[in-house]
Amino acid sequence: MSEFSNLLIEYFRNYNIWFLSIIIVLQCIGIPTGASLLVIASGAFAYAGEFNVVILLLEIWFFSWLGDIIAYIMWKVIGDKALNRQSKIKTYFQPKILKAKTYLIKHGRSSVFFSRFLISAMGPFVNAAAGISGYKLWTFSLFVALGELFWTCIYLGLGYWFGDSFETIVPIVTEFGQFLTYIAILIIALYFFIKAIRNKKLKN
C-alpha cells in the first residue's frame, strides 16, 4: 500500500469514525480522499473486534448520505449565485441546465442510484448536475440513501470478509472501479459520436 494509504489508516486508527466521516463527506463533494480504502479497512477492523460492524455500517451509510446531500445543496447554492450574478453566464448555461433537468426527470433515479456504487467516480458529477438543475431533493435523497446502502455493504463487507488480508483486495477493487469508469467514458463518447453522425446526416 502507498504512503498515503498508510497515513489514512494511521489517522483512522487515531481518530476512528470522526476521521472516516470527514473523509467520506469530502469524497462525496468530489475531492478524492480514498474513502473506499478506509471503508474496506474499517470492515477488516470490525472483523478484528475493534468496532461493532452494524453500528459501523449505519455510521458509514449515514455520513455518505449526508455528504451527498451537502454536495447537492452546495452545488444548488453555487449554481444559483453564479447564474444570478451575470446575465451572460445565465444565457449560456440556461439551455444546458434545462437539458440536464429533462434528462434527470427521465433517468434521474437510476443515474443517482447507480452512480453511488457501480460507477462511483460519476457520483460527484451527478450530485453537481442534480444540485444545479434543481432536481427534487426528496427523490435525490431517497435514491442516494438506497445507492449508498449498496456501496457501504459492498466495501464494508469486503473488508469484513477478507479480515487481516484486506490489503490484497484493495488494488483489485480500485482497478475494478477504474475499469467501470473507462467503460462509462467509452459509452458516453460513443453516444456523442453517434449523435454527431446523425446530425451530419440530417444536415446533408
Next chain:
Amino acid sequence: MKKNVKTLILSILIILTTFIIIRRSTVLLYLKFKNVKLPTKENRQIGNMSTHKWITVKDLSKKSNISVDEIFKNLEIIPQNGDENLFIEELGKKYNKTPQELKDNLRKIIENNKNMEKDKNIEGIKHE
C-alpha cells in the same frame, strides 16, 4: 475544419484510447483476480498483518485478555516506557523486527488465547 468534423475526430480518438485502456485493464484485472486467495478462517485472523500492524499492544492486551508484559515477551521485545501505545508496525521498526517475525509471534499469542478459551469452555462444561 467544421465543428462536426472536429467532434468526429475527437470522438474516434476518445473511443480508440478508451478501448485500448479497457483491453489492457481487463487482462490485468483478470490476472489479479486469478491470483487472489479467497479468505479462510486462518488468513482472516492473521493474514498479511493488514489489521494487526495497526493495533497497539495495549489494545491487543485488552482484546485477548493477556497482560502487556506477556505480549512483549511473546514479541521478543524488551519494552521502553510508552511502547504499549505504539502500533505493532512501529514497534517492529523500532526494534528491527521483520514483518514475518512479528506475524509468527502474533500467531503464537492468538493461538495461546484460543487454547485458553477452549480450556475455559471445557472446564465450564465439566462443572455443569
